[in-house]
Amino acid sequence: MRLLLPSIIMAVYAFLSLVLPLKAGFAVKGLLGLAFMAAALKYVFYQVVGGGFFRPDLPVPVMLTAEALYAALMVLFALALAKDLAGLALRISRMFGTSWRLPFSPELRCAALLCLALVCGAWGTWQAVRVPEVRTVDVSIPELPATLEGFTLVQLSDLHIGPVQKKDWLSEVVRKTNALSPDAVVITGDMIDGLPEALSKEMTPLSGIRARFGVFGVTGNHEYYYNARGWVREFQALGITMLNNEHRVLPGGLVLGGVPDHTAARFGGNGPDASVAFLGAPSGPRILLSHKPNDEGLPAPGVSLQLSGHTHGGLIFFLAPLIGFYNAGYVNGLYHTPQGGLLYVSPGTGLWNGFSCRLGVPSEITRIVLHREEKAAR
Numbered sequence: 001m002r003l004l005l006p007s008i009i010m011a012v013y014a015f016l017s018l019v020l021p022l023k024a025g026f027a028v029k030g031l032l033g034l035a036f037m038a039a040a041l042k043y044v045f046y047q048v049v050g051g052g053f054f055r056p057d058l059p060v061p062v063m064l065t066a067e068a069l070y071a072a073l074m075v076l077f078a079l080a081l082a083k084d085l086a087g088l089a090l091r092i093s094r095m096f097g098t099s100w101r102l103p104f105s106p107e108l109r110c111a112a113l114l115c116l117a118l119v120c121g122a123w124g125t126w127q128a129v130r131v132p133e134v135r136t137v138d139v140s141i142p143e144l145p146a147t148l149e150g151f152t153l154v155q156l157s158d159l160h161i162g163p164v165q166k167k168d169w170l171s172e173v174v175r176k177t178n179a180l181s182p183d184a185v186v187i188t189g190d191m192i193d194g195l196p197e198a199l200s201k202e203m204t205p206l207s208g209i210r211a212r213f214g215v216f217g218v219t220g221n222h223e224y225y226y227n228a229r230g231w232v233r234e235f236q237a238l239g240i241t242m243l244n245n246e247h248r249v250l251p252g253g254l255v256l257g258g259v260p261d262h263t264a265a266r267f268g269g270n271g272p273d274a275s276v277a278f279l280g281a282p283s284g285p286r287i288l289l290s291h292k293p294n295d296e297g298l299p300a301p302g303v304s305l306q307l308s309g310h311t312h313g314g315l316i317f318f319l320a321p322l323i324g325f326y327n328a329g330y331v332n333g334l335y336h337t338p339q340g341g342l343l344y345v346s347p348g349t350g351l352w353n354g355f356s357c358r359l360g361v362p363s364e365i366t367r368i369v370l371h372r373e374e375k376a377a378r
Contacts, residue, residue, distance in 0.1 A: 003043050010077040011040035017080035018110045039069040055162050055193045071357035072121030079113045124357035131172040132363035141285050141304045144372045148252045154182040155366040157309030158348035161202050162193030165350045171205040178210050180367050185211040188309045189220025189291030196230040207238040213250045216241045218258040220291035224267045245276045255281045258289040262296045274300035293330035293345050299337040306343045313347025317360030
């Protein structure tokens, strides 16, 4: 389990930095150390007790408590690291004659940082499970025909319907989506965390999405963990046109293409191929749906705008550089690509059940408005 070692390192570091220096008895330090380690072993708990790493079979309150405590541990680790770096800087400064020191006693610092981390963990978990707000992004496409000025797409991404997000939450997302009266709705993968026979009823609200020219989707990596072929049939029955290295031409000449996640190749399918997706397409502005922003051969040349997800925006603001490292620097928002097009990476509409925390990276229902002239994204 690749996340186990980093989790243990965070717990040990927080203990050594914050607890070990305390003027407290062995029992107090031992209890705090056990609490840190219990939070760090969340994924072991999910695997052993919940029966699965990606989709543990646990009551929602139990999962959210574990998520909040794990998020608190991550924040505590970051705070302890910041404290120690500040302490090192002050120690160096004293070599040059200053008398600066960290404020407060080690006991008070430890208590304050513990409280702050717990508050952040609880807040971040609530931010992750709430129904997201709408964010409007204006996108300029020079070759956009005049008839498509103001064309509106609503992007939903990374719904991850499963252990935490369920039918009632999805119904609210659909309600907010329909209130925007979009020309088209696109869903960029990772819609589920579970098998069709277990979750098909939870997905029924998707059949209520209303868009002028239709609802389109592509598979993410998580679909392939839970019978992607079965899910594609389910999605199509719900009225979603699934694009598997293929395209559709919308009224006005807008070409909408979609590619599967490269995980498809591990399960006997074809990986993403933008050239195949747009084979035979007429000239004109091209929009590509891809779950990952930098999947095989992506971003692709000749694409006016690529819409992706997968990164969840980094989840916690200080994790963005790490998430960016694994995604060619694409984490959250609108980018100009080296291939000459634009790429919008959604921070996600839902959450991955294995990390249900957002700090400084809110989820969103993305309303994308196409323009012929340059307008600032907001």
